[in-house]
Amino acid sequence: MPLFPRRGAAPALDILAQMTTAPLHPVHHVDVGNLRLAYREAGDPDAPTLLLLHALGESSLSWDPLLDDLAALGYRVLAPDARGHGESDRPGEYTYELMTADTLGFCEVMAPAPRGVAIVGHSMGAVTAALVTAALTDPLPAGFPGRVTRLVLEDATPTRPGGPAFEPFDEPDHPVPFDWPLVNALRAQRSAPDPAWWDDSLRIEVPVLVVAGGPTSNVDQADLKDFAAGVADGRLIEIPVGHMVHDEAPAEFLAADGHFLGR
Template structure:
């Protein structure tokens, strides 16, 4: 099912056992650019960038991750399951190869997908995301609360498993970076971000063909500096 909202076509697509919500912008031609949001966000966070991409003759499809937006809220969550959801969506739409852009949690999913399915990704953009530290912190990170502290518009049940996936040292994740075949751009948010520049640099060094750009606005680069983000990413995708 698809609903035309002016320049954005919003819809849902069966993908495996789930329904995946999406927002599509631009004229379907060439390689689609698939956009993956961060934890607690949704596909609409990419609307401004998708519009810039469409102006540049591109084609963007932003997805709602499971437990977010118009996608199913199944109660079962992990980064690996989100990788499977992405694969099911691409297969359902008949996309053999895409450009993939991911922010934060979505950037983790994008890394894992590109390493597990290297031929499916033409170019990869990772905004403010890196594998967990290689060794556990001196003091274990506190668990998020079991219940949301206030109203949220996503399934709070996903927070603990996703946080664990992003924080628990995983040598397999680091090893998987070497399998990424796509040219890769890593976008760092600078000192205002909670994610260290050194970790992003380390991630870039582990990917065979990667470079990093820093836009010093914090963790949400595409939202806080949309023009600078679009300039860097569109130039890379071209």
């Protein structure tokens, strides 16, 4: 389940079957502090890093069909499972601040070359990606491999105060592939966000591409437009297929990202 419900999107495995007959990229694991994170990867290990951050309730599996195409842009592509998701640890404590710290730690371990990283984030991952980018100001965190070089936010931005409240969801009566408590913990943060999330993120100076899902998305599209206009080097493109842009329109998403991220 992504941060906002899908509207007519096929399940991830159906999408994979439609796009490719290649096997899934294998899952690897790495220790980040006291947390064990799973991840998938593709591309030249010596190339600059492109980090893919998934939506709430998803995992690196959601990015799997795009890994090789994104790697072909000249990147080593890394797609981690966030805490509580996929095959990563489920520590029982979930905040955007912790996910930001996890991401910084993951980069410190996995991308030690001092050339920085480009980040693509979807929904929950877009919020984390913006917070990570905003955190990378002088002085840099000890050991971190440089700044974010480019940022893509797929149909989400950091929440600004005064927005709609996100009502808690009832726990489903069937198993889910993530730790259920994380859902309402993160939704509560989105309902009462730290004002610094929006304000600090607007001070991001690296190039930012906001990919909007258009009028059928459950996300406030005005926030996306305001964010793209408010950062120093922002641009916005609409792919009107709803919130699950890279699932519903992978070719269009890759074309937009390829133009923006191409090296």
